[in-house]
Amino acid sequence: VSLHTGLLTLETEGSAHVIDLTEGVVRVVAAAGVAHAVCSVFVGGSTAAITTMEYEPGGVADLRTLLSRLVPEVPEAGAYAHNTLNRDDNAHAHLRASLIGPSLTVPVVRGELALGTWQQIVLIDFDDRPRRREVHVQIVA
Amino acid sequence: VSLHTGLLTLETEGSAHVIDLTEGVVRVVAAAGVAHAVCSVFVGGSTAAITTMEYEPGGVADLRTLLSRLVPEVPEAGAYAHNTLNRDDNAHAHLRASLIGPSLTVPVVRGELALGTWQQIVLIDFDDRPRRREVHVQIVA
Amino acid sequence: VSLHTGLLTLETEGSAHVIDLTEGVVRVVAAAGVAHAVCSVFVGGSTAAITTMEYEPGGVADLRTLLSRLVPEVPEAGAYAHNTLNRDDNAHAHLRASLIGPSLTVPVVRGELALGTWQQIVLIDFDDRPRRREVHVQIVA
Numbered sequence: 001v002s003l004h005t006g007l008l009t010l011e012t013e014g015s016a017h018v019i020d021l022t023e024g025v026v027r028v029v030a031a032a033g034v035a036h037a038v039c040s041v042f043v044g045g046s047t048a049a050i051t052t053m054e055y056e057p058g059g060v061a062d063l064r065t066l067l068s069r070l071v072p073e074v075p076e077a078g079a080y081a082h083n084t085l086n087r088d089d090n091a092h093a094h095l096r097a098s099l100i101g102p103s104l105t106v107p108v109v110r111g112e113l114a115l116g117t118w119q120q121i122v123l124i125d126f127d128d129r130p131r132r133r134e135v136h137v138q139i140v141a
Numbered sequence: 142v143s144l145h146t147g148l149l150t151l152e153t154e155g156s157a158h159v160i161d162l163t164e165g166v167v168r169v170v171a172a173a174g175v176a177h178a179v180c181s182v183f184v185g186g187s188t189a190a191i192t193t194m195e196y197e198p199g200g201v202a203d204l205r206t207l208l209s210r211l212v213p214e215v216p217e218a219g220a221y222a223h224n225t226l227n228r229d230d231n232a233h234a235h236l237r238a239s240l241i242g243p244s245l246t247v248p249v250v251r252g253e254l255a256l257g258t259w260q261q262i263v264l265i266d267f268d269d270r271p272r273r274r275e276v277h278v279q280i281v282a
Numbered sequence: 283v284s285l286h287t288g289l290l291t292l293e294t295e296g297s298a299h300v301i302d303l304t305e306g307v308v309r310v311v312a313a314a315g316v317a318h319a320v321c322s323v324f325v326g327g328s329t330a331a332i333t334t335m336e337y338e339p340g341g342v343a344d345l346r347t348l349l350s351r352l353v354p355e356v357p358e359a360g361a362y363a364h365n366t367l368n369r370d371d372n373a374h375a376h377l378r379a380s381l382i383g384p385s386l387t388v389p390v391v392r393g394e395l396a397l398g399t400w401q402q403i404v405l406i407d408f409d410d411r412p413r414r415r416e417v418h419v420q421i422v423a
Contacts, residue, residue: 003318003319003320003422003423005318005389005391036144036146037144038144038179038181038279038281038320040320040387040389042387042388042389042396044396044397044398044401045398045400045401046334046335046336046341046398046400046401046402051239051240051242051243052187052238052239052242052243053187053235053238053239054187054223054235056223056226056227057222057226058221058222058223058224058225058226058227058232059187059222059223059232059235059236061222061223062221062222062223062232062235062236063235063236063239065222066212066236066240070211070352071348080340080344081339081340081341081343081344081347082336082338082340082341082343082344083340084340085338085339085340086338086340091340091341091344094335094336094341094344094345095341095344095345095348097334097335098333098334098335098345098382099240099333099348099381099382100239100240100242101242101333101334101382101383101386102333102334102386102388102401103386103387103388104242104243104244105181105183105244105246105387106183106243106244107146107181107183107277107279109146109277114183114185114275114277115185116185116186116187118186118187119185119186119187119243120187134396136389136391136396138320138389140144140281140320140422141144177285177287178285179285179320179322179420179422192380192381192383192384193328193379193380193383193384194328194376194379194380195328195364195376197364197367197368198363198367199362199363199364199365199366199367199368199373200328200363200364200373200376200377202363202364203362203363203364203373203376203377204376204377204380206363207353207377207381211352240381241380241381241383242383245383245384245385246322246324246385246387247324247384247385248287248322248324248418248420250287250418255324255326255416255418256326257326257327257328259327259328260326260327260328260384261328281285281422282285
């Protein structure tokens with residue numbers, strides 16, 4: 001087997017900051033120098049998530065609005081148990097991250113990620129403050 | 142390492158068309174001829190998703206209804222920024238696809254996918270028109 | 283290639299029972315004895331899901347409340363088609379499982395899972411009765 005790895009370190013603003021990781025992942029794929037492979041992307045931490053989207057200002061705004069509506073910062077009634085029990089403020093961030101999930105796999109075909117034309121790999125940091133995030137990229141060829 | 146790959150090409154109707162991919166994935170697994178492996182399934186494009194479900198008419202109808210309610214085609218107030226900024230109509234499709242995600246991994250055990258008895262691998266095409274979709278199946282053994 | 287596998291068997295209570303799998307996955311990683319690898323985790327069945335979260339009582343309660351609100355056991359109007367067509371009661375469990383998904387990949391770095399400090403791997407069993415679940419852990423190194 002050959003396992004190639006890369007680590008992307010990102011400074012986020014938190015508060016559902018969406019960051020396009022595609023260029024960083026492409027660099028790890030290029031460094032691996034493989035034609036066909038499976039590429040896994042993972043973010044450590046329980047308040048951030050990885051998914052794909054068309055990374056453009058409208059889509060980014062819509063995704064943030066959607067998650068604010070589905071999983072509001074403050075629930076309509078009562079309070080989040082995570083915040084109450086732990087004297088914390090980021091329960092919404094935990095919930096959003098669990099819903100979307102921290103991992104993704106993308107094929108590498110003829111040396112390139114098999115993403116759609118308008119499809120980018122993104123990190124979403126839901127935490128309520130700026131964070132340094134480590135994203136692991138692993139290429140199995 | 143051995144990496145076996147297969148490509149499933151599907152003509153969808155869009156509009157949250159749910160297609161059972163299991164038989165196609167099983168064919169790729171069989172062609173690989175491996176006993177134990179990790180099988181990755183990925184759809185290219187930012188308006189389609191991959192997940193698993195019991196593929197039967199009731200469950201398919203419920204999933205479509207759920208996503209129409211959680212991420213409506215037209216928001217209750219205002220408009221999606223993606224549609225406004227890009228003169229487009231499929232913002233809801235982008236959002237639903239990002240929520241569910243484009244990838245899945247399933248184990249191969251003694252030559253067979255380790256799915257539950259009532260668990261199928263499905264592609265959901267959320268776009269607002271028929272599309273040709275390419276689903277990559279990769280077997281690492 | 284080296285593919286190491288482990289099977290975790292769990293008795294759940296159903297009804298959105300959240301079980302921390304991290305220790306079980308760590309045991310499979312340790313038994314594999316590899317430094318760098320991709321670890322895939324998958325649950326068989328269409329009414330259970332795998333994700334990550336900070337596994338503490340508040341977060342567990344919040345996640346259960348969130349999913350009860352987003353995907354209620356009984357819809358506000360009408361009934362779930364899955365239940366009506368199949369004389370069943372667990373349509374909500376199917377929907378929640380499809381939304382979150384049955385699989386996850388986590389990197390192994392210097393012999394350890396690259397999880398965040400407060401990030402655990404969890405199984406959520408959404409079914410409406412106790413179940414025995416099999417979780418497949420696969421290590422590709």
